[in-house]
Amino acid sequence: MPKKRLYIKTFGCQMNENDSEKVFLLLADEYELTSHPEEANLILINTCSVREKPQHKVYSEVGRYKELKKRKKNLVLGIMGCVAQQEGEKLLDRLPYIDLILGTQGFYFIKEALKTLEKEKKPVIITELKPHFIPPLVLSNNTSFSSERVTAFVTIMQGCDNFCSYCIVPYVRGREISRPPEDILKEVETLVKSGVKEVTLLGQNVNSYGKKEKDFPDFAELLRMISEIEGLWRIRFTTSHPKDLSEKLIQEIAENPKVCKHLHLPLQAGSNRILKKMNRKYTKEEYLAKVERLRSLIPQIALTTDLIVGFPGETEEDFKETLEMLETIRYHEIFSFKYSDRPFTLAKGLSEKISEEVKERRLAEVHRVQEKITQEIYQSYVGKEVEVLVEGLSKKSSSFLTGRTTTNVIVNFSSPRLDLKGALVKVFIEEAGKHSLKGRYLETVKI
Numbered sequence: 001m002p003k004k005r006l007y008i009k010t011f012g013c014q015m016n017e018n019d020s021e022k023v024f025l026l027l028a029d030e031y032e033l034t035s036h037p038e039e040a041n042l043i044l045i046n047t048c049s050v051r052e053k054p055q056h057k058v059y060s061e062v063g064r065y066k067e068l069k070k071r072k073k074n075l076v077l078g079i080m081g082c083v084a085q086q087e088g089e090k091l092l093d094r095l096p097y098i099d100l101i102l103g104t105q106g107f108y109f110i111k112e113a114l115k116t117l118e119k120e121k122k123p124v125i126i127t128e129l130k131p132h133f134i135p136p137l138v139l140s141n142n143t144s145f146s147s148e149r150v151t152a153f154v155t156i157m158q159g160c161d162n163f164c165s166y167c168i169v170p171y172v173r174g175r176e177i178s179r180p181p182e183d184i185l186k187e188v189e190t191l192v193k194s195g196v197k198e199v200t201l202l203g204q205n206v207n208s209y210g211k212k213e214k215d216f217p218d219f220a221e222l223l224r225m226i227s228e229i230e231g232l233w234r235i236r237f238t239t240s241h242p243k244d245l246s247e248k249l250i251q252e253i254a255e256n257p258k259v260c261k262h263l264h265l266p267l268q269a270g271s272n273r274i275l276k277k278m279n280r281k282y283t284k285e286e287y288l289a290k291v292e293r294l295r296s297l298i299p300q301i302a303l304t305t306d307l308i309v310g311f312p313g314e315t316e317e318d319f320k321e322t323l324e325m326l327e328t329i330r331y332h333e334i335f336s337f338k339y340s341d342r343p344f345t346l347a348k349g350l351s352e353k354i355s356e357e358v359k360e361r362r363l364a365e366v367h368r369v370q371e372k373i374t375q376e377i378y379q380s381y382v383g384k385e386v387e388v389l390v391e392g393l394s395k396k397s398s399s400f401l402t403g404r405t406t407t408n409v410i411v412n413f414s415s416p417r418l419d420l421k422g423a424l425v426k427v428f429i430e431e432a433g434k435h436s437l438k439g440r441y442l443e444t445v446k447i
């Protein structure tokens with residue numbers, strides 16, 4: 001039988017990207033991927049609700065398929081991910097023509113859901129969140145979802161127990177659960193056998209990996225176990241909560257040659273008053289002490305961060321402290337957001353909301369300060385040699401290769417040979433762009 005066609009559109013974070021791949025793998029015996037929704041028998045929209053804007057995007061995306069649904073009787077339209085989890089059945093009020101609503105654990109039951117839909121001919125909704133849900137092991141063959149990647153995501157944890165006061169994630173992803181180490185190792189081994197050289201371990205707070213389970217390794221130990229897999233060259237991970245960044249983990253990053261020298265360490269805000277209201281459980285001083293310790297052991301480490309501007313009650317003074325932290329820490333890159341009210345969260349109920357205009361201005365200010373710092377840091381790579389894991393041809397120009405340094409900086413470079421995907425090469429940096437470096441190939445380190 002010819003295979004049916006599946007179109008998946010993914011919004012949100014890397015974990016959603018990883019979930020989209022898993023849902024495809026669960027269906028791979030019956031479906032092949034298409035990049036044209038008009039051709040699809042099944043359309044899945046994997047959604048994000050972390051801020052209001054991405055949630056709105058979902059409604060407009062789904063709206064696009066209303067006409068298509070009318071024309072194609074057998075088309076199945078499904079919503080998965082965080083908005084599906086957040087809204088559940090309520091989605092049907094606004095979008096009565098959807099067939100599947102699969103929450104952040106529900107998508108694992110996609111096959112059963114499709115069968116039920118066929119039998120009962122009415123929308124199927126799976127949004128239960130089980131506190132002890134163990135995600136089944138879904139192994140990637142690394143060819144059909146994206147063609148023979150060199151890098152891959154591996155989810156090591158689900159959910160979050162931190163309840164930062166602005167954040168919806170604990171409500172839509174449920175309680176923190178660590179995947180069994182055997183499953184993680186098996187998944188990485190399978191990826192490595194299929195050509196993957198670098199994995200990024202995913203979790204809302206990877207630093208608390210294993211803490212809730214009796215016989216699990218901690219995160220530093222897990223990194224060591226994964227790094228023993230032969231043929232795997234690089235390990236990245238995200239996200240690290242500053243409060244759980246331990247001395248043991250800092251040592252492991254410093255000593256383990258496979259662990260990349262980059263840490264994404266969300267600061268969120270520079271003022272202790274705001275950090276407290278955010279329920280982040282660290283002070284600016286504690287954060288700075290960890291940065292100092294990291295840099296004393298790993299001088300070349302690149303730091304990146306997330307920031308929220310305009311949290312309820314944030315004064316100009318508070319905001320200035322955020323800008324000062326940027327100048328002090330000098331991140332490679334930052335991801336900054338205007339505070340957005342989210343359902344269920346504590347911050348939604350706070351008074352002293354900041355106007356859109358002020359949030360806009362603070363965001364622009366943050367960008368202005370950081371742009372200069374990023375430029376200076378990127379300029380400091382010019383004239384130096386760096387090691388790059390080649391991910392393929394550059395998107396901008398097919399006569400260039402692209403990859404990243406251990407510090408997670410994108411490098412586009414010219415090379416006499418273009419068949420170097422998957423190789424670790426030395427590149428001489430000639431130029432700094434806005435968010436990438438440009439250089440030329442020097443020699444191959446490993447292939």
Ligand code: SAH
Nearest residue numbers: 166167204239266306307337338339340342
């Ligand atoms: N677990 C990760 C990522 C969470 S979501 C962490 O703890 O860092 C990614 C980022 O979105 C957060 O770091 C935060 O900066 C931002 N974010 C989350 N909720 C938000 C909200 N209500 N308004 C604006 N930004 C938000």
Ligand code: SF4
Nearest residue numbers: 160162163164167169
């Ligand atoms: Fe949200 Fe905080 Fe959990 Fe990150 S650690 S997912 S910001 S509650």
Ligand code: F3S
Nearest residue numbers: 012013048049050082
């Ligand atoms: Fe968005 Fe859910 Fe990720 S809310 S950021 S897709 S965990």
